Amino acid sequence: MDSIPEDAAMTLSPAPVSRLARCVWLVLGWLALAMGILGIILPGLPGTVFILASAACFAKGSPRVYQALLNHRLTGPSIYAWQQYRAMPRRAKLAAYTTLFIAWAVGMVVFAPWAGKIAYTLLMMVISAGIACMPVLEDCQAREARQY
The missing domain is CATH 1.10.287 (Helix Hairpins)
Known part of the structure; x- marks a missing residue:
């Protein structure tokens, strides 16, 4: 899967209106992304799971960061595959x-x-x-x- 269709946006509820809730989702997203990066490096830590979790958090907390994850050449295909098929390459x-x-x-x-x-x-x-x-x-x- 080399390219991601343009209609690949995750269908989650819109970003919360509350500024506090957005900040919480954003912090959780960054923590999950950091764990995902560690998971890529460290054996036994599931990197892909944390990257998928970060995408879900960013979809609610920061649509801009979420789109950046979707468009990234390393994270985008995994997120799209999970959203589309609930499957793993x-x-x-x-x-x-x-x-x-x-x-x-x-x-x-x-x-x-x-x-x-x-x-x-x-x-x-x-x-x-x-x-x-x-x-x-x-x-x-x-x-x-x-x-x-």
């Missing part, structure tokens, strides 16, 4: 699984007691199951193309 799923495996392997070295290793393994399994439940974007697009 195959490549992103593979990257997520790889990152989770690396984080799990590091955790097995870091956690000394078996209880910590078991809890960490269960956490990674839950996250992996969540990713597995998400449809693959390319499959959704192919299914849609066959319908027309």
Whole structure:
């Protein structure tokens, strides 16, 4: 998905009228975006989820920043794919699984007691199951193309 259609704007409620509410959404958006950027760098932290959350916050708090996220070459396609299909690109799923495996392997070295290793393994399994439940974007697009 190289380009984003112009009608890709998220259909959320209009920005709140209250200045305080807009500020809260804006702060939450920036925090979520910072976590998303960290998630891209750090294994085990779901970057895409936080970027999607930041888009939702900015849609309510700052339409200008929201549009900038939509138009950005790195964040725009993920946001559009989620809005349009509620799906994740195959490549992103593979990257997520790889990152989770690396984080799990590091955790097995870091956690000394078996209880910590078991809890960490269960956490990674839950996250992996969540990713597995998400449809693959390319499959959704192919299914849609066959319908027309």
